[in-house]
Amino acid sequence: MYRREQSFGIQMLSVQPDTKPKGCAGCNRKIKDRYLLKALDKYWHEDCLKCACCDCRLGEVGSTLYTKANLILCRRDYLRLFGVTGNCAACSKLIPAFEMVMRAKENVYHLDCFACQLCNQRFCVGDKFFLKNNMILCQTDYEEGLMKEGYSTQVR
Numbered sequence: 001m002y003r004r005e006q007s008f009g010i011q012m013l014s015v016q017p018d019t020k021p022k023g024c025a026g027c028n029r030k031i032k033d034r035y036l037l038k039a040l041d042k043y044w045h046e047d048c049l050k051c052a053c054c055d056c057r058l059g060e061v062g063s064t065l066y067t068k069a070n071l072i073l074c075r076r077d078y079l080r081l082f083g084v085t086g087n088c089a090a091c092s093k094l095i096p097a098f099e100m101v102m103r104a105k106e107n108v109y110h111l112d113c114f115a116c117q118l119c120n121q122r123f124c125v126g127d128k129f130f131l132k133n134n135m136i137l138c139q140t141d142y143e144e145g146l147m148k149e150g151y152s153t154q155v156r
C-alpha cells in the first residue's frame with residue numbers, strides 16, 4: 001500500500017486595493033492586509049495559515065503545506081505524524097507511512113526486503129536472524145561468516 005504525500009503549494013499574493021477584501025479561511029475575517037496567502041483554493045491571512053501542530057507560519061516555511069484528516073501541517077510535522085518511516089536498510093528506498101515494516105535494532109525494512117542478504121532466506125516469526133555490518137543474515141550464513149573470519153585470522 002502506497003500513499004502519496006498530500007502536499008499543496010502556497011502562493012503569496014498582493015492584494016489589489018480596489019478589489020473586495022477576501023475572507024480568510026482561518027479566522028473568517030476579511031483580509032485587509034497588503035498580502036494574503038492562497039492555498040487549498042482558499043485565502044488566508046499570513047498569520048492564519050499555520051501548522052496545526054507547531055503553530056509555525058506556513059507562508060514562510062518553504063511555501064508548501066500538507067494536509068491530512070482536515071489538519072494543515074508543516075512538512076516536518078506531517079512527516080513526523082504521517083510521513084515515511086525511514087529508508088529500508090536493505091534496498092535503501094523510502095518506506096511510506098502505514099506500510100508494515102520489519103525492525104531490527106534501529107533499522108527498518110520492507111517486509112519484502114527482510115530476508116537474509118546472502119541467501120535470500122525469508123524469516124518467519126520466531127526465526128533467528130543476525131545483524132552483521134548492517135546486513136541481515138540467517139543463522140547459517142552468520143555462522144559461516146564467523147567461521148571464515150576465524151579462519152582468516154588464524155592464517156594471518
Ligand SMILES: [Zn+2]
Nearest residue numbers: 024027045048
Ligand atoms: Zn485570518
Ligand SMILES: [Zn+2]
Nearest residue numbers: 051054074077
Ligand atoms: Zn508544524
Ligand SMILES: [Zn+2]
Nearest residue numbers: 088091110113
Ligand atoms: Zn526495501
Ligand SMILES: [Zn+2]
Nearest residue numbers: 116119138141
Ligand atoms: Zn542466509
